[in-house]
Amino acid sequence: MEENIESVEEWVNKLDIETTKDIHVPKLLFDQVIGQDQAGEIVKKAALQRRHVILIGEPGTGKSMLAQSMVDFLPKSELEDILVFPNPEDPNKPKIKTVPAGKGKEIVRQYQIKAEREKRDRSRSIMFVIFSVVLLGIIAAIVLRSITLIFFAIMAAAFLYMAMAFNPVIRNERAMVPKLLVSHNPNDKPPFVDSTGAHSGALLGDVRHDPFQSGGLETPAHERVEAGNIHKAHKGVLFIDEINLLRPEDQQAILTALQEKKYPISGQSERSAGAMVQTEPVPCDFVLVAAGNYDAIRNMHPALRSRIRGYGYEVVVNDYMDDNDENRRKLVQFIAQEVEKDKKIPHFDKSAIIEVIKEAQKRSGRRNKLTLRLRELGGLVRVAGDIAVSQKKTVVTAADVIAAKNLAKPLEQQIADRSIEIKKIYKTFRTEGSVVGMVNGLAVVGADTGMSEYTGVVLPIVAEVTPAEHKGAGNIIATGKLGDIAKEAVLNVSAVFKKLTGKDISNMDIHIQFVGTYEGVEGDSASVSIATAVISAIENIPVDQSVAMTGSLSVRGDVLPVGGVTAKVEAAIEAGLNKVIVPELNYSDIILDADHVNKIEIIPAKTIEDVLRVALVNSPEKEKLFDRISNLINAAKIIKPQRPATPATTRAGNNAA
Ligand SMILES: Nc1ncnc2c1ncn2[C@@H]1O[C@H](COP(=O)(O)OP(=O)(O)OP(=O)(O)O)[C@@H](O)[C@H]1O
Structure with a gap:
């Protein structure tokens, strides 16, 4: 239901504020998320029950904000610190211990103090032994009147120092100090960890390489262990955008982590010394929020998706x-x-x-x-x-x-602006006069890059028709980057050609060229333009070059809605064209800036006949064509009184009513 809305100017001027400074900004992140009420409710429910969530939707619509806001609703379960300890029995299998939040730092400090004390005690004992040996040497030298004894005593002291100071068994007291893998303060909020684009090591944890693997210079295995994001998110939320881009092995690992709520850390690089190390399982009890665009669902690991669906929610934002x-x-x-x-x-x-x-x-x-x-x-x-x-x-x-x-302006718009300038200079399209088989189509650039703003361009299309060499063996020859689209469009609407022109395209060779297209131009919505160019060429009726058009053609000849109409109409204005034909169902979607309003005549079209009526210049051939069309329509009316309504398919997504 369309309601009558006040103009933006009137509405804003009535607001009881001077500037946005007078607007109250809510403290809670959840209340800052705009326009996602349904997704917000689900996410809140999921947080309260510690369920996983898949958020699907366009980029920059608030998915990560929603995920982050969940931490304010997670049940107040005790946060935990995770420590890794050396394992004297098997140094390559460090031990894992969890303690209440804040305790981890305390434990590490106690071990450090103990290590410092032991080190100090050891230094003192070494000094005492050295001092005693030298003193004994001096006494012996005096008693025995032999100066060389002093020399031997110093040698013995030096030897003892080396033996005691560099003994790998007693040297490294710090080797017994545990390492804090995950630490919190007791009053911290549950963690929110964004693991988008993280490689395996960052996601699942890693064990660093040790260049000195012996001789008392090595770093103990437990000190080289690094927590992964799955562990850092323990008792909190792990957010992964573009989940489908994660390697299947990593998606599998996440699945295991979700099932077990624990995942051991091992070296991720096969050739590194870290690969030999594997810790005991490390806790990772997190709520997973996986996000992505519509493709993400298709390319996601099916078992992982099924796990999330089974233990959570899927929401389209x-x-x-x-x-x-x-x-x-x-x-x-x-x-x-x-x-x-x-x-x-x-x-x-x-x-x-x-x-x-x-x-x-x-x-x-x-x-x-x-x-x-x-x-x-x-x-x-x-x-x-x-x-x-x-x-x-x-x-x-x-x-x-x-x-x-x-x-x-987005890059696409900047490139399009330049291309329009070049097209104007080299006149790859015309803005006046009439030409047989040439149509000013309209297209968008960059629709596949996920930009919210479409950029429109004029896409000149030229068609040439010649009789096929053999009956029924006609070809569609399409050149330019959008050749395949052109072929498909012609094939899709071959029935329309036959209906309108009474001629069978299989007896003709149809050449179609998109003039001057470049990377990124989307031609899906060009079928109305292609059909117009081809009909003009078949019937030899010139096309008005001051007209631009966009629209998708159904196999029955209905003009179906397309995306980016505003941008396309703007492109037609910028190019200096007088009229633009748009699908009737898109007509109300056109919202022009003040400087574009009334610069072009916008003509809505429901069927290809509506398009041809405007685009083809008046001539006896055009009259004949329309006589034929009206005869056909009358004949059709006798058989079938009414044509069913055309389905409208503007864009995907389940947007709130
Ligand atoms: N629904 C929204 N309400 C308020 N601000 C928003 C909303 N959506 C996006 N924003 C703004 O855009 C920024 C980025 O949004 P966010 O990271 O949540 O998008 P996203 O959907 O996760 O995008 P992507 O999938 O590309 O990561 C936010 O920090 C915020 O400033």
């Missing part, structure tokens, strides 16, 4: 929220939070708040929604803040946010 009073307030709270977190930038005045909310509307890609890709929006807040600071301003204003938007 939202990537946008409704644009209403409550959520706008949350967005203002978000700006205040980001400012306080940054500590270096000033607060935002009302004009700046208006710009940020409008940007959140635009980045959602949907009318009446606000984006939740808040990490990137936070980036905009910081750049705007930096601009204000550089101008020695005490508040951030609209001008700073607008300047930040230009300054903080």
Whole structure:
């Protein structure tokens, strides 16, 4: 249900604040998470019951914040320190001991004091022995009147010193001091450990290599043991983003750790001396929060996923929220939070708040929604803040946010801007006149890089049709980086061609070229443009070059919605085109900046006929084509009174209503 929402300007101006400084920022991290109410409730429940969680969703929407907020709800179980002790019976199997939080440091200190005392005692005994030997030598020399006896006494003392000081058995008192692997203070919160991207050693623990493995110079095995993140997260939360990128062996190890709640530490590098060492099992009783985008579920170790599902929850986080009073307030709270977190930038005045909310509307890609890709929006807040600071301003204003938007353009946008300039110079596309078989398609760049902002580009498409050499043996010859997409699009809509043109494409060779495409251009939504270019070429009807278009074509000729329409319309404006055809179902998703409004005529299309009516220039051939189409439609009506509604499939995700 779409509700009527006040304009952002009116809404912000009514707020009872001067700047975001007047906004209360909640203390609890959980209350700082915006727009993830459903995921928040589940995560809270999971924390209270110590259950594992899989969080799936777009990057920068608050997954790690949710995971981190869990530590405030974990049951107050006793935190533990973990110590590793030498094992005199088997030095390569150090012993593990857990003690209440804070005790670990005390134990280590006691052992250190003991070691210091023993060392001092030993030094004293050595000095006493040396002194006695030298004294005896001197006495003997006097009694026996032989100076050489003094020399022998000094030699004997030196020998004794060497023997006692460098005796590997008694030399290293410190070798008996345990090492603190995991330590806490008694009042600490349960730990939150982010293990995203950690290699095996950091994740599971490791035993360092020892270059001196004998001769009394070696470092005892237990001193070389290092705790892994799974151990550091004992009694707390272990967060792993992009879990699917972990090596299968590591995912398997995590599964074992989850089952056993203990995992021994051994050297991870096979060739290192550490590989010979394996500790007793080390406690690792953590709550696992695994996160990732939609691909993560598919590529995750099935047994690990099943374990988490069996003992926890799976949640999809939202990537946008409704644009209403409550959520706008949350967005203002978000700006205040980001400012306080940054500590270096000033607060935002009302004009700046208006710009940020409008940007959140635009980045959602949907009318009446606000984006939740808040990490990137936070980036905009910081750049705007930096601009204000550089101008020695005490508040951030609209001008700073607008300047930040230009300054903080994603790489894709910067590359696209350059490519438009080049295309304009070399005229790889036209903005006026008419040409047979040439269409100004629109595409997005960087959609696969996980950016929340789409960058639009004009994607000129040229089609040429020639009769096939043999009947029924026509080929689709598509060049350019998007060749495969073109072939697929033509094949998918071959029925539409037949319906509209009455000609069978299998009797023709169809050549399609995407002009000047480069890495990263997404052409999935170009099927309407491809179809228009091909029909224009088959029917020899010129296409109006001041028109741009985007849309996906169904096998029945319906124009289906696509992503990134706002960015595509902006690209058409920047390129100097007059009209842009968009899928009707996307029409309301277009949110243009003030400087783009009314710069182009936006024409919604429901079917390919709607597209052709606008794109093809008026001519007797066009009339004939439409006569044919209306005959076909009338004939179809006699057989089947109504066509079922077209399914709308804009984007994935289970966003809160
Ligand atoms: N829902 C949100 N509420 C408030 N702030 C948010 C939210 N989502 C993101 N942010 C801001 O973006 C930053 C990064 O968010 P976070 O690390 O939680 O994202 P994520 O979903 O874990 O992303 P990724 O999967 O890329 O790690 C946060 O520190 C916060 O400043």
